[in-house]
Each structure stands twice: as structure tokens, then as C-alpha cells.
Amino acid sequence: MxxxxxxxxxxxxxxxxxxxxxxxxxxxxxxxxxxxxxxxxxxxxxxxxxxxxxxxxxxxxxxxxxxxxxxxxxxxxxxxxxKVTSRPKQQKEIRLPGVKNVVAVASGKGGVGKSTIAANLALALSKEGAKAGLLDADVYGPSLPILLGVREMPQVTEGKKLIPIDRYGIKLMSLGFLVDADQAVIWRGPMVHSLVQQFLRDVDWGELDYLIVDLPPGTGDAQLTLTQSIPLAGAVVVTTPQAMASSIAGKVVSLFRKMNVHVLGVIENMGYFICDGCGKEHEIFDRGGGERMAEHLKIPFLGTIPLDPRMRSADDAGMPVVESKPDSKVAQVFREIAGKLAQQIAIANAEATGLK
Ligand SMILES: Nc1ncnc2c1ncn2[C@@H]1O[C@H](COP(=O)(O)OP(=O)(O)OP(=O)(O)O)[C@@H](O)[C@H]1O
Ligand SMILES: [Mg+2]
CATH class of the missing domain: 3.30.300.130 (Fe-S cluster assembly (FSCA))
Structure with missing residues (x-):
């Protein structure tokens, strides 16, 4: 033949x-x-x-x-x-050439684990072979440099572009490198808006498959600026069993929908407890709340991350758990969630391109 x-x-x-x-x-x-x-x-x-x-x-x-x-x-x-896909070009004020998919990580309430999740997802995607970056857009309390143990400041090129810092294989940039959080608290909306915009224009990301953006909690000025100024592949909403009861996550989802931001999925954090001594899983809350919420809001459920005291110590040590304990159950959960997220992005891109 x-x-x-x-x-x-x-x-x-x-x-x-x-x-x-x-x-x-x-x-x-x-x-x-x-x-x-x-x-x-x-x-x-x-x-x-x-x-x-x-x-x-x-x-x-x-x-x-x-x-x-x-x-x-x-x-x-x-x-x-x-070959990671991206959406057809959206008409936005700021384009990030070379960045295929920008994913915002958001929540209604503070302290639900956005920053921890953003960092571990970026690391998990990178470990699968994707080029990943992480942007800390929390003007009021930047935490990614601490989570990743970064102390140096970014370099500035002759063309006045900021070069992200390489850490554990991913690229990191934080608004906290440029502004003092105490000062930012007194800023008004328009100042936050122009700062975030200027910052977005100035960073040279190079080629990235995924840029994960850690947003401040809630639906304030920084979030609005971001979602309006740059083309987003979509947003991920993080919630906890307690936050779920108050339906705050639902409000974030409807805000994104109003602004035409595609919601890629919900992640439930601290859904159950893994004992750091014996490794046993303990159900503290009614299991399945995140999944029910996602179903109710008609968005994909990406998974539940356990409450694991080792995560906290990993955060404190400047090395997220996906990097410091890649064989742990939590790290495995993060890798699964990163895979589902990447899958949802590919689906959304195919739909936007008319391929699906
Ligand atoms: N699954 C988990 N198990 C144990 N500790 C966790 C878990 N997720 C987050 N934490 C811890 O909870 C604290 C808050 O997490 P994180 O800073 O990521 O939340 P956040 O939503 O970004 O907060 P903020 O709204 O202030 O930006 C941190 O000390 C972090 O180490
Ligand atoms: Mg945070």
C-alpha cells in the first residue's frame, strides 16, 4: 500500500x-x-x-x-x-501581546484563599508544560511576592518596560512592587484606575499561555478596571463553604456576567479538612455546597481544595504547596483543578472562534 x-x-x-x-x-x-x-x-x-x-x-x-x-x-x-488556543481579539484599551489567555481569580469575600489558589494554579499549569505568569493586582494588600518568597524588585528595560520576576518557572509581577499598600488605601477610584492601567501597559510578559491575575476581594475599582481594560479569557470565582451560605459568590458571578466576562468556573476552598498528623480527611461542612452552587449558577465546578495546615506553612515559607510538596494530596488536587480550568478555557476559546 x-x-x-x-x-x-x-x-x-x-x-x-x-x-x-x-x-x-x-x-x-x-x-x-x-x-x-x-x-x-x-x-x-x-x-x-x-x-x-x-x-x-x-x-x-x-x-x-x-x-x-x-x-x-x-x-x-x-x-x-x-498549542494553547486563545480568543479572537477583543476590542479592549490595553492589549497584552504574547499573552494568550488572561484568567482573573476573584471572590466576593476576603480571605477565602484567592492568592494561594492563584499561585498554585499558575505553578500547576507550568508543571504541565505551559508558560504561566502571575499578576498580583491587589493594590491594597499585595501578597504574591510573599507567597513566592520574592524579595527583589523587577528590572526595568531601557524602553521603560517592567520585566516580571522568574520564580519556580513562572513569571511574577505585582502592583505591590510599585506602590505602598498603606498609601493605596487612601486613593480614590480614578487613581486606582489609572495606576492599574499604566501598570498593565508597562509590563513586558513575553510569551505566555496563561496569565493568572489575583484580584482584590469584592467588586471594586481595580476589578472593574481590569475586566474592562484587558481582554480576558474569563474569570474563576473562589468561595468557601461559609461564604457560600451568604451568596456573595453569586453576586460576583452576576457582576462578571453583566460586564460580559466569561465565568470559567467555581473553586471551593477549605471544603474539608486534611489532618497534617494522620492525613485523614474530615468532613466539617456539608459536602457538595460548591458543586450545588455552580449548578445553580450554571457554571462549571472545578473542584474542592481541602483545608490543610501544611498550606499555611508553605505560604509562610515562600514556597506554595504545588512546589514544596508536589506529591501531597493538596498538590494533586491543584493539578486536577488546573487541568479542568485549562479545559474550560479551551472550550470557551473554541466557542468564541466558532470551532465548537
Ligand atoms: N486550603 C487551605 N488550607 C489551609 N490554609 C489555607 C488554605 N487556603 C488558604 N489558606 C490560608 O488562608 C490565608 C488566606 O489565604 P489567601 O491570602 O490566599 O486569601 P485571599 O482570598 O487572597 O485573601 P485576601 O482577600 O486578603 O486577598 C492564608 O494564610 C493562607 O495560607
Ligand atoms: Mg489575596
Whole structure:
């Protein structure tokens, strides 16, 4: 059989694999790349929409099985690659060239774990092979430099661009590098607005697949400026079992909807307790509240993070748990949530592009 005919047989076989998120087969989605055929040996790559895809191993196994069944094939080798997608250009005042997806992490209430989650998600995405950045947009209480143990100030280029700080493989920038939080408290809305805008314009992120933005709690000036001035892939809302009862998270979701920001999902923090001594999981609250809330608001539920005293000590030590204890249960939960988030971003991008 000629190689062209063999190639066609391979593609026909692979058409049986459907991406459940995008509702199309992987050949139509153009995931199959670089097919090489040499006698009975077949090699090709699957180029997914994110390196953090929870589906990747399954696709690989399925592809190997299906192609392996062709009678002339003796050996199949499938490699996984990715090309992170982004939304079609949105008309916004500030463009961040090179940044494919900006994700805002928000909450109605303070202290629910936004900063901790933003840092660990960025690290988890980076560990899957994505280029990730982290922006601390909390003018009133920047905390990411502390969480990541960063003490140095960012460099400024000759063109007056700020260069983010490299830490644990991700790029970090914080408004706290530039302003004194005590001073910011007395600022009025328009000052916060222009500061945040100026800052967004001045940072040189280079190439990023995901930029995770840690917002201040609530729905104040900084949040509005951010969501209005830069193109967002979407927002993630963090809540806790206690905050859920007061429906504050619901208010944040409706605000985002009013501003046409796509809500990528809800993360529930401190949903149950993992004992740092015995590792046992204890249910303190009614389990499943976050999931019910997400269902009620018709947004995806990304997962529940346990209350784990080790997280606090990791935060204090300047090394988030995904970095300091990659084998822990919490770190694993973060990686799963990061995968689901990446998946939701890919779905939203496909919908916005008309691919889905
Ligand atoms: N799952 C968790 N288990 C244990 N401690 C946690 C967990 N999540 C967050 N914390 C701790 O709770 C505190 C508040 O977390 P964090 O600063 O991330 O919240 P935040 O929502 O960003 O707060 P703010 O609204 O002030 O910006 C920190 O000390 C953090 O270490
Ligand atoms: Mg915070």
C-alpha cells in the first residue's frame, strides 16, 4: 500500500476519537500532526489545546489502540504536544501581546484563599508544560511576592518596560512592587484606575499561555478596571463553604456576567479538612455546597481544595504547596483543578472562534 493510502487509513481510524469537550473528532479538530510511516512503523503527534489537558493520556492510548489495529501496522508511537488556543481579539484599551489567555481569580469575600489558589494554579499549569505568569493586582494588600518568597524588585528595560520576576518557572509581577499598600488605601477610584492601567501597559510578559491575575476581594475599582481594560479569557470565582451560605459568590458571578466576562468556573476552598498528623480527611461542612452552587449558577465546578495546615506553612515559607510538596494530596488536587480550568478555557476559546 502506498504511504498516502496508509495515511488515509490512519486518519480514518483516528476519526473515532471524539473530544468530549469540543464535540468533534480529533482529525476534524486538526489535532493529528506529523504522521511518519516507514513500513509497519507509524509515528505521529497529537497536538492538544493545552498541555494541562486531563484527556491527554486517554487520547494517546486510544490513538495507539486504533492505529495498532490496522493490519499493516506493527508499531505505533504517539507523542503529545500542545498549542494553547486563545480568543479572537477583543476590542479592549490595553492589549497584552504574547499573552494568550488572561484568567482573573476573584471572590466576593476576603480571605477565602484567592492568592494561594492563584499561585498554585499558575505553578500547576507550568508543571504541565505551559508558560504561566502571575499578576498580583491587589493594590491594597499585595501578597504574591510573599507567597513566592520574592524579595527583589523587577528590572526595568531601557524602553521603560517592567520585566516580571522568574520564580519556580513562572513569571511574577505585582502592583505591590510599585506602590505602598498603606498609601493605596487612601486613593480614590480614578487613581486606582489609572495606576492599574499604566501598570498593565508597562509590563513586558513575553510569551505566555496563561496569565493568572489575583484580584482584590469584592467588586471594586481595580476589578472593574481590569475586566474592562484587558481582554480576558474569563474569570474563576473562589468561595468557601461559609461564604457560600451568604451568596456573595453569586453576586460576583452576576457582576462578571453583566460586564460580559466569561465565568470559567467555581473553586471551593477549605471544603474539608486534611489532618497534617494522620492525613485523614474530615468532613466539617456539608459536602457538595460548591458543586450545588455552580449548578445553580450554571457554571462549571472545578473542584474542592481541602483545608490543610501544611498550606499555611508553605505560604509562610515562600514556597506554595504545588512546589514544596508536589506529591501531597493538596498538590494533586491543584493539578486536577488546573487541568479542568485549562479545559474550560479551551472550550470557551473554541466557542468564541466558532470551532465548537
Ligand atoms: N486550603 C487551605 N488550607 C489551609 N490554609 C489555607 C488554605 N487556603 C488558604 N489558606 C490560608 O488562608 C490565608 C488566606 O489565604 P489567601 O491570602 O490566599 O486569601 P485571599 O482570598 O487572597 O485573601 P485576601 O482577600 O486578603 O486577598 C492564608 O494564610 C493562607 O495560607
Ligand atoms: Mg489575596
Amino acid at each position: 502506498a504511504n498516502d493510502a496508509k495515511k488515509q487509513e490512519i486518519l480514518n481510524a483516528l476519526k473515532a476519537i471524539i473530544d468530549p469537550d469540543l464535540g468533534k473528532d480529533i482529525v476534524t479538530l486538526d489535532f493529528v500532526k506529523d504522521i511518519e510511516i516507514s513500513g509497519g512503523d507509524v509515528k505521529f503527534a497529537l497536538e492538544l489545546t493545552t498541555p494541562a489537558s486531563p484527556m491527554k493520556e486517554k487520547f494517546k492510548t486510544q490513538a495507539e489502540e486504533l492505529v495498532g489495529k490496522l493490519d499493516w501496522v506493527s508499531n505505533v508511537s504517539v507523542s503529545l504536544t500542545s
